Amino acid sequence: MTVSDVRTDLGAEEVVERTPWPAAILGLIARYPLGAAGALVVVAMIFAAVFADVIAPYDPEANAYEYMFTAPGGQYWLGADDFGRDIFSRIIYGARTALFVGFVAAFVGATGGLVLGVASAYFGGWFDLIIQRVMDVIMAFPLIILALAVISVLGPGIDKVIIAITIPFIPQCARVVRSSALAIREIPYIDAARACGFSHARIILRHMVPNVMAPFLIMITAFVGQAILLEATLSYLGLGVQEPVPAWGLMLKSGAEEYAESAPWIPIFPGIAISLAVFGFNLFGDALRDALDPKLRAQ
Amino acid sequence: MRFLKSTLVVSFALGLAAAWAGGAVAGETPVRGGILKFVVGSKIPSYDAHMESTFGMIHPIRPFYSLLIRVNPENPSSPTDFVCDLCEGDVPAATDNGLKYTFKIRKDVWFHDGTPLTAADIKATFDKIVFPPEGVPSTRKAFFSSLDSITVPDKYTLVFNMKYASGAFLPAVAAPYNFVYSKKDLDEKGYAWHQKNINGTGAFTFVEHKPGAYVEGKRYEKYHHEGKPYLDGFRAISAPKMAVRLQAIRGNRAAIEFRGFPPKARDDLVAALGDKIVVQESDWNCALQFLPNHRRKPFDDVRVRRALTLAVDRWGGSKYLSQIAIVKTVGGVAFPGHPLAATKEELEKIAGYWPDLDKSRAEARRLLKEAGAEGLEFVLLNRGVDQPYRVVGTWLIDQWKKVGMKVTQNVLPSPAFYDAVRKKHDFDVTVYFNCQSIVNPLADVSAYISDDIAGNNYAGYQDRTMDKLFDQMNRSNDPAEQRRIMRLYEKRALDEEALQFVTLWWYKINPYRSYVKGWKIAPSHYLNQHLDNIWLDPHLM
Numbered sequence: 001m002t003v004s005d006v007r008t009d010l011g012a013e014e015v016v017e018r019t020p021w022p023a024a025i026l027g028l029i030a031r032y033p034l035g036a037a038g039a040l041v042v043v044a045m046i047f048a049a050v051f052a053d054v055i056a057p058y059d060p061e062a063n064a065y066e067y068m069f070t071a072p073g074g075q076y077w078l079g080a081d082d083f084g085r086d087i088f089s090r091i092i093y094g095a096r097t098a099l100f101v102g103f104v105a106a107f108v109g110a111t112g113g114l115v116l117g118v119a120s121a122y123f124g125g126w127f128d129l130i131i132q133r134v135m136d137v138i139m140a141f142p143l144i145i146l147a148l149a150v151i152s153v154l155g156p157g158i159d160k161v162i163i164a165i166t167i168p169f170i171p172q173c174a175r176v177v178r179s180s181a182l183a184i185r186e187i188p189y190i191d192a193a194r195a196c197g198f199s200h201a202r203i204i205l206r207h208m209v210p211n212v213m214a215p216f217l218i219m220i221t222a223f224v225g226q227a228i229l230l231e232a233t234l235s236y237l238g239l240g241v242q243e244p245v246p247a248w249g250l251m252l253k254s255g256a257e258e259y260a261e262s263a264p265w266i267p268i269f270p271g272i273a274i275s276l277a278v279f280g281f282n283l284f285g286d287a288l289r290d291a292l293d294p295k296l297r298a299q
Numbered sequence: 300m301r302f303l304k305s306t307l308v309v310s311f312a313l314g315l316a317a318a319w320a321g322g323a324v325a326g327e328t329p330v331r332g333g334i335l336k337f338v339v340g341s342k343i344p345s346y347d348a349h350m351e352s353t354f355g356m357i358h359p360i361r362p363f364y365s366l367l368i369r370v371n372p373e374n375p376s377s378p379t380d381f382v383c384d385l386c387e388g389d390v391p392a393a394t395d396n397g398l399k400y401t402f403k404i405r406k407d408v409w410f411h412d413g414t415p416l417t418a419a420d421i422k423a424t425f426d427k428i429v430f431p432p433e434g435v436p437s438t439r440k441a442f443f444s445s446l447d448s449i450t451v452p453d454k455y456t457l458v459f460n461m462k463y464a465s466g467a468f469l470p471a472v473a474a475p476y477n478f479v480y481s482k483k484d485l486d487e488k489g490y491a492w493h494q495k496n497i498n499g500t501g502a503f504t505f506v507e508h509k510p511g512a513y514v515e516g517k518r519y520e521k522y523h524h525e526g527k528p529y530l531d532g533f534r535a536i537s538a539p540k541m542a543v544r545l546q547a548i549r550g551n552r553a554a555i556e557f558r559g560f561p562p563k564a565r566d567d568l569v570a571a572l573g574d575k576i577v578v579q580e581s582d583w584n585c586a587l588q589f590l591p592n593h594r595r596k597p598f599d600d601v602r603v604r605r606a607l608t609l610a611v612d613r614w615g616g617s618k619y620l621s622q623i624a625i626v627k628t629v630g631g632v633a634f635p636g637h638p639l640a641a642t643k644e645e646l647e648k649i650a651g652y653w654p655d656l657d658k659s660r661a662e663a664r665r666l667l668k669e670a671g672a673e674g675l676e677f678v679l680l681n682r683g684v685d686q687p688y689r690v691v692g693t694w695l696i697d698q699w700k701k702v703g704m705k706v707t708q709n710v711l712p713s714p715a716f717y718d719a720v721r722k723k724h725d726f727d728v729t730v731y732f733n734c735q736s737i738v739n740p741l742a743d744v745s746a747y748i749s750d751d752i753a754g755n756n757y758a759g760y761q762d763r764t765m766d767k768l769f770d771q772m773n774r775s776n777d778p779a780e781q782r783r784i785m786r787l788y789e790k791r792a793l794d795e796e797a798l799q800f801v802t803l804w805w806y807k808i809n810p811y812r813s814y815v816k817g818w819k820i821a822p823s824h825y826l827n828q829h830l831d832n833i834w835l836d837p838h839l840m
Contacts, residue, residue, distance in 0.1 A: 063697040065619035082563075082623045083693060156710060238683050242708045243693040257542040257685070261567050 028291070035287020041280025049096040056089035061244040069263045079265035081255065083244075087265065090246040091273050097247045098277060099224075101158065101231040105165040106223035112166070113173025114216050118208050120174065121181035122200070132178075135171035143168045147230055151239045161240045165227045173219045180212045214292040221288055225281030232274045248274045329817060333835035335533040338544040338553045342537065343514070345494040348476040349428050350436040354824045357475060358557050359514035359535035361828040363411070364478035364499035365523070367402065367421055367457075368469070370737060372832050375821035376581060378637065378738035381473045385421065385500070385523070386457075390469065397464025397776065404455040408523045410481045411497075411504045418457040422449045423482035425459075427490060435490045441754055442471040442742050445773070463774055466781075470739035475825045502528035502831035511537055522831065529817070529834035541685065548576075548812065554835075555811035558824045559583070559625050561686050568810045575839075577813045579820035583805035584634050584743070585734035587626055587691055589679075590758040590799045592726050602670040604797035607728065608651035609663035610702040615656070616694060617803055624690040627806035631789045632747060633740035634822070635804055638778060639785045640740065650794040663702040676705040677727035682716045691802055692730050720757045731757060734805075736825040741773050741781065747792045747799065758799045765791060765798070814839035 019027065029036040048055060058064075064084035072079040078087040120131040138146065150164035184190065185208070193203045232249030234240035236256075241247035243254075248270040255266030341355025348356060348364070368390050371380040381390045387403040394401065408416040429446055431437040445465035450458045461468065484498055497505040500523065503516030517532040536553055538544045545564050547553040549571060560568075568576050591598035591607060598604060613629045621627040631649065633640040646652040653659045667673050681692040689710065696706045709726075711719060719725045733755070735743040745753050748769045749761040765788065772784040792798045809820055817832040 061697070061700070063694065065615070068619065068622065082690075083697075155715070238710060238712075242710050243689060244696055244708070254689075257540070258561065258563050261571075262563055 032287040032290060034283045035290070038280045038283025038285075038287060041276055042284050045095045045099060045277055045280070048092050049099045052092045052096050056086075056092040058086035058089040060085060060090040060093040060246040069259075071263075072265050078269045079263070081251070081266050082259065082263075085244075087251070087269050090251055091248070091269060093246040094248045094251065094270065094273065095277075097158070097241060097245065098228045098231060098274075101162055101165065101241075102224040102227040102281075105162050105169065105227040105231075106220050108162075109166040109169025109227075110173045110216060110220045110223055112170040113175075113219070114177050114209065114212065116170065117174035117177030118181045118204050118212060121178045121185055122204055122208060124185075128178075131174070135174055138168065138171045139175070141168070143226070143230065144233060147234060148237075148239070151234060156234075156239045156242060158241050158245070161231055161234055164234065165230045169223050169227075173216070173223070176215050176219060177212050180215050181208055184208050184211045218285060218289045218292060221281060221285035225278045225285065228281065229274065229278050248277075329529045329832075329834040330837060331529050331834070332531055333837070333840075335530050335555075335815065335830065335833060335835065336536060336553045337533070338536050338538040338547050338556045340539055340541065340544055340556070340558055342511075342539070343508070346497055347491075347494040348478040349431075350438055350494070351476070352438050354558055357825050357828055359508075360497070361475060361478075361501070362503040362516055362528075362533060362830040363497050363501040363505050365408070365501050365829075366473065366475065366477050367425075367479060368473045369475070369829070370473055370821065370826055372827055372829070373819065375819050375827040378470060381469060385416065385479060393461070393464065393468075398461045400459040400461075400468070402457040402459075404457055405523055406455055408500050409521050410500050411519060412481070414481050414483055416479070416481075416500055417454045418451045419454070420482045421457050421479055422451050423485050424477065424479045425449050427480070427485060428477060432490070438754070439471070439474060439476060441745060442467070442474070464776055465741075465773055466776065467739055467741040467773060470737040471742060474736050475828065476736070502829060503530075503533060506532070513537060524831055528831040530830065533830060548810070551812065554815045555809065555818070557809065557828060559686075559805075559807040559809055561625050562622055562808060565808050565810045575813055576810050577815075578808065578810045580809070581807045581820045581822050582628055582635060583625070583734075583807040584736070584738050584823045585732055585805035586630065586632070586801045587687055587803055587805060588731045588733055588799055588801055589695060589728055590720075590726075590731050591728050591797075592724065593758055593760040593798075594724060595727060597670060597672045597675065598727065600670050600672070601797055602666040603672050603675065605650055605794070606663040606666040606670075606672070606675075606702065607699070608793065608797055608800045609653075609659045609666070610704070611651055611695065611698045611800075611802065612656050612659075613652060613803060614654070616698075620687075620690065620694060620803060621806060624687040625805050625808065626687045626691060626803040628804040630801060630804045632744045632792055632801065633785060633789070634738045634743065637738060637740055639782055641786065641789060645786065649790060650797065651800065660702050667702065667704075674703050674705060679706050679708045680716070680719060680726035680729035681708055681710045682730065683710045683712045687805065688730055695730070695802065724757070724759060729757070730802075731799075734823070734825075736823045738822055740785070744785075744788065745769065747788070756799075760798055762791075762796060762798060765796075812839075 062085065067080045067084040068082055070076050070080040076086050081087055116131055120128045146168045147164040150167055151160060154160040154163060190203065190207060193207050231240055235247045235249030236253040238253065241250055243250065251270035252267050259266045339355060339358045341353055343356050343359060344351055344353065346360050366384045367386055368381045369384045371377065371382045374380045383390055385405055385408060387405050391401055393399060404418045404421065410416060426449060428437050429440050429443040431440060445461050445463055445468055446459060447462045448460045450460065452458060478499060480493055481498055484492055502519055502522045504519045506515040506517050508514045514535040515532065518528055518530060522528060538547060544556050545560065548556065549568060565578055591604045593599055617627060617629050628635045629646065631641040631646055647654050667675060679692055679696060682688045692708055696708060699706050720729050720731065733746045746755045748756065748766045750756040750759055751761055752766055768784055768788040772781050772788065775781050793800060807820060807824065814836045816834050816836050819827060821827045
């Protein structure tokens with residue numbers, strides 16, 4: 001069914017027809033096929049994470065020594081690891097760990113960056129100068145080095161991993177958001193809001209933040225992929241999630257060193273899962289950027 | 300002797316065939332020359348063996364030093380077969396009802412700086428180890444609790460005067476950490492000098508140490524054991540990651556790693572290199588333990604501690620874990636197979652070793668319920684080293700899960716781990732180890748006495764009955780009486796008071812290049828590392 005919306009603008013009558021959602025989705029897929037593939041991976045990951053209890057055929061943490069090193073086959077689709085644990089089930093549950101760390105770190109990091117970036121642009125002056133120099137200092141360190149430094153101070157564990165990943169994200173997002181917010185600050189409606197006596201918080205939250213949501217959302221999707229990769233890296237280095245919690249980096253670490261030759265399925269499948277997830281989020285993020293950026297959309 | 304299940308030397312058929320093919324003469328007669336390259340998986344905290352306890356120091360530094368006596372390099376698995384290193388003739392028997400040991404010291408020994416060695420050097424060394432001045436660290440001084448004094452009647456005679464006769468004394472003297480230092484160095488340069496400097500009488504002289512890279516030594520031409528060493532030198536290559544060590548041997552960048560690899564690594568090497576690899580295996584004088592923190596609730600409750608051990612299936616664990624980790628043998632507090640160790644029948648009467656696993660776990664659940672600790676949640680502290688810590692830690696968590704406990708794991712890098720266990724006591728239950736060198740259960744089980752007496756009990760308890768039993772056992776010279784007391788000691792530690800626990804004993808697997816000859820595996824990665832009897836077979840290189 002077509003929904004019509006009639007709008008009157010300066011006396012002229014215009015009819016805007018809304019496309020039905022299945023057709024809209026098909027249109028988006030046709031326009032952004034790679035993004036659609038990324039979205040498919042993301043949706044599959046979210047589905048696996050949410051319904052892991054239903055999908056996974058085995059308890060991911062239960063040892064079954066009589067089946068240790070079982071090759072992929074009918075009983076264990078992706079094989080069993082050195083403790084006889086089902087690799088498929090561990091990958092399914094591992095998606096939960098990856099997404100939890102990825103989304104929390106990305107959301108908190110991006111939100112922190114949003115607040116600092118907009119505030120920095122809005123207030124300007126010394127406040128802006130100090131905030132940006134602090135951001136410069138943090139950004140001077142490569143992501144993994146900074147995360148390792150934070151972990152070495154806080155110690156390993158999933159909560160510490162989230163903090164370690166979140167901190168480097170804040171300046172990245174703050175820098176991008178600030179550049180958008182600087183442009184918005186100069187638009188007359190901000191002056192009008194000031195003239196009306198609105199508080200700084202109201203101007204920032206009600207009038208500036210909604211206008212920088214596009215870069216914010218793009219940063220979040222990019223951050224999720226990066227966070228998943230970083231969590232896997234830290235777990236691989238033994239500084240992240242700990243056994244027996246299913247986590248892809250940890251699975252890769254356990255298998256790569258000792259069993260790469262004799263039982264290659266132990267490191268290969270978690271490696272594929274990490275690559276696929278990061279690839280999926282990156283494709284999805286790129287497509288989202290294209291879709292939300294008016295200039296790219298026009299092209 | 301039935302002792303030790305004798306060290307199992309597994310020489311694979313192809314490896315043996317190759318050795319024979321290499322020529323019987325070459326296989327039997329040592330050849331001089333060559334540089335032995337070996338990999339070491341741990342760092343060197345300092346060069347001073349009197350204060351250190353890591354193979355990371357022993358493997359690269361031991362070849363620079365000599366001992367008064369040492370385990371027989373040809374029979375290193377024996378706990379009683381000692382030979383003179385710096386003394387002359389045979390190792391002396393005790394006289395005066397076991398209260399006196401008189402050693403004649405060799406006259407043909409020189410330190411690497413040219414100073415001749417006398418009995419005074421050895422006295423100065425043992426004075427530092429046994430009677431260190433305030434503030435001078437000495438890790439094993441407790442091993443010499445039976446020693447009263449050391450005297451030097453003449454330049455080449457050394458006498459140990461005992462407080463009481465003890466069968467644990469000679470093994471303590473032969474420990475590989477008792478590097479003999481020069482009295483002149485100790486007097487003139489101080490007790491800390493050896494932490495950063497080397498001057499020994501060993502088979503090799505120090506050439507260079509590049510921290511994080513390697514340690515190099517070259518043959519000492521004035522070495523006191525005639526005709527040795529065979530090697531021109533050695534290079535100990537630092538390689539903390541197991542994969543790197545493994546690939547170093549595989550790619551022939553190193554010939555051997557003296558600590559040990561897990562079974563799969565051995566299998567991979569043998570499959571890849573066939574007759575170019577020889578494997579030696581042995582039980583290992585290392586017990587992998589788990590310690591409940593008695594200072595914390597609910598682990599101050601013996602019922603909860605007993606539940607911890609009753610949940611663990613050691614017999615099943617041995618069968619499977621021995622395929623993926625460097626652990627294998629089920630045992631009590633004493634080294635399995637030793638005359639003082641429990642037999643299987645004796646073990647099966649101890650909580651956690653019962654043959655009926657269902658009964659054991661039902662009892663664990665009952666005890667938890669009675670203690671009000673059903674569904675107990677706690678954190679298992681573990682060391683960030685894969686073998687065997689990570690593997691056994693993961694296994695333990697699964698075992699406890701089967702009686703309803705919810706356990707998470709906190710894995711820390713070694714320095715932070717030691718800090719948490721030894722200094723901060725910040726753990727609920729921790730994986731730990733009791734690794735010793737020479738098999739000497741009378742001294743090795745000292746980790747189970749009260750923490751205000753033992754220097755290596757980190758479970759945080761005082762149990763005077765344990766202390767008394769330990770003392771009685773060490774003062775007795777009757778093996779049957781020692782064994783009887785050991786059973787009481789073990790039962791109290793592992794069962795009645797459930798003070799701390801053994802999971803499994805380690806198992807040593809050393810795959811190495813077949814051209815390395817003369818080295819024999821010992822039940823400890825600390826032993827037989829002087830390298831003076833190792834040679835390289837040019838026909839197999």
